[in-house]
Amino acid sequence: MSEFANREFGDTLCLFDVDGTMTVARAEITEEMQEFMARVRAKVAIGLVGGSDLVKIEEQMKNTARTAYDFTFAENGLTAYKGAQELETQSFLGFLGEQKMQKLVNFCLKHIASLEIPQKRGTFVEFRNGMINVSPIGRNCSRAERNAFEAYDKEHGIRKEFVGLLEKEFAGWGLKFSIGGQISFDVFPEGWDKTYCLRHVKNHANFKRILFFGDKTFEGGNDYEIYNSEETEGHAVTSWEDTREQLSKLFDVPIKA
Ligand SMILES: [Mg+2]
Structure with missing residues (x-):
């Protein structure tokens, strides 16, 4: 029962x-x-x-x-709890493994290194528990720079092109790419x-x-x-x-x- x-x-x-x-x-x-x-x-x-x-x-x-x-x-x-009891926890790194994670991160950094855009700052790949967040300008840009990148991206499709390349390169890895906010996109497993x-x-x-x-x-x-x-x-x-x-x-x- x-x-x-x-x-x-x-x-x-x-x-x-x-x-x-x-x-x-x-x-x-x-x-x-x-x-x-x-x-x-x-x-x-x-x-x-x-x-x-x-x-x-x-x-x-x-x-x-x-x-x-x-x-x-x-x-x-x-991260899951039944009442106060923790159930299993899953992570993007656990899903991919270190080798694949590095392939993915390296591909992103290489592509960012080849981009010529009005501004570049720092933190191009941010590692999170359930995803990585990728930003061509870098996450520690100022608010003004963030707004400028968003406008530039609307015109030139920097993120859209980037995601297109990743979808092709990592087809079959079960990844989902989601463009959100002003300056970045997320990469995480399908179904998460x-x-x-x-x-x-x-x-x-x-x-x-x-x-x-x-x-x-x-x-x-x-x-x-x-x-x-x-x-x-x-x-x-x-x-x-x-x-x-x-x-x-x-x-x-x-x-x-
Ligand atoms: Mg809600």
Whole structure:
């Protein structure tokens, strides 16, 4: 029998994006939402799945993620907790291995060395747990230089051409390239979007129904894949108040205690 079977909706898990779904973007969760979610949890299992790292998620959840939620998935599930218990952690380096990582980094640096662009500064490749971030101008440019690069890139397609070369060179490595922000693009394994967390759910519990709530469910948004996954029932929300409203109706939990 499932450990969640004593809850009214014991075969169901509700997963929530953090930013814009549980909280105002980049802000902390409100006390009334914390209180409401505790009453939801009495009826159904709940979990968080955020793109940020665990430190940032715990900041936004006022350090209660791993006590007030049944699952906490940071970096889309690369760091995973069931309650306070850490599940396996995965990294981009672990996925690629050192040899391939160096091939990838060397290729990027060689290409950057061959580029002639108006300005170059420092930190061209930034190493992160779940990805590398590549910037032709370098991440420690000033704000003015950043704006200038963005305008130059719009006209000359520096990043687009760069990604095209990488896609060709590293075809078959299972990599995904995502141009975002003003000066860089990310490189990470295919499938390391929010659907990544679902493998932990499958390994550590047995739910018949998984609901997902998120605010960036449109194409290109970071909730798009999990919202549209066949394994979840997607719910688009516009704010944490909307999340609360939808949960209140779905599970018959009054908004005020
Ligand atoms: Mg969001």
